[in-house]
Amino acid sequence: MYTGLEDPVTHVHHFELQIDLQGVRDDARCRIFPATLSKISQQWFFKLPPRSITSWDGFVRTFYSQFSSAMPLPAEPNDLVDIKQKDNYPLKEYIQRFMREATKVKTLSDDDKLIAINSGIKAKSLFWSSLKRKVARTTQEFLDQTKEFIKLKEAKRKVDKPTQSVTEQWKIDVGNTSIPAEGAKNGAKNGKHNNENGNSGNLNDNKKPKTAEQSKPWEYVPNFTTCSILLETRRTFLMLHRLSYHTEDLHR
Incomplete structure (x- = not known):
């Protein structure tokens, strides 16, 4: 409509x-x-x-x-020169945007298109250096070089991705390792005491160097590993507990 x-x-x-x-x-x-x-x-x-x-x-x-x-204003060949590949702008997206705008120009020769698309490549980039070594004579040759460069870059990214994943996972594991704060450890053991020779000293002076075992996260160790089955109700145990305290008071 x-x-x-x-x-x-x-x-x-x-x-x-x-x-x-x-x-x-x-x-x-x-x-x-x-x-x-x-x-x-x-x-x-x-x-x-x-x-x-x-x-x-x-x-x-x-x-x-x-x-x-x-009606939109007709695009001119000079308008394509204003399309530039900015910093951190993928080459693939730049090519897609340029070709999309180029379709809006009614009269556009292959030479004008090639000049405009070459001028928009980011200077001193890897693809820019590749074009300097192997100059494209037509727009089709330029697009073929672009496809080869993008495929090579994506293949390299796939090869580097597993290595990066292992490195990132190692950083995450190290970051999640919790080590008790020095203040918490020293606060429990700080203070002067008398040693066997009668000299006063600090427990931290005789502390052994930190080992790999001490750097591991603290683990909870339960005091009781076995439990007995209750044969009476909790009310009965509570009454017996109070009765035992009352009996002790009478003996005193």
Whole structure:
């Protein structure tokens, strides 16, 4: 549906493509085309004078004239020179963007396209250096070199990825290793005491060097490893516990 804000040329071309596949005649096109209009464009069509449409070509010219403000400005070959590969911008995305904009230029020679796409490559990059060693004579040769370079770069990335993963995993394991703080260890053992010779000293003075075992994370070790099955209710055990305390007080 055409609302009056899109490109009218693109809409007509799309409509003609669908109609040509079905073999519709020009007089029938004038009757079918209004069904693709909506909002402002539909209001414009209903305001046309009766019997003002005499042919399909004349109707298209009137349609273009009415919605000419929605037509995009035609792209020029010089506009392609402004497309540059910025820092940290992948080569693949730059090529895709350039070729997409190049399709908007009506008259563009292969030499102009090659000059524009070469000028946008980031200077002193790896691909820029490759182009200096092997100059592309046509746009197709340039695109072929681009494909080979991108494939080589992706293959190298796949080879380097496992090594990076192992290194990153080692950093994560080391980072997750928890070592007790020095203040917590020293706070429990700090203070002067008398040794066997009667001299005062600190426990930290006789501490052994830290080993790999001491660097491991602390693990919880339960005090009781076996449990007995209760044969009475908890209420009975509580009453017996209170009775034993009462008996001790009487003996005192």
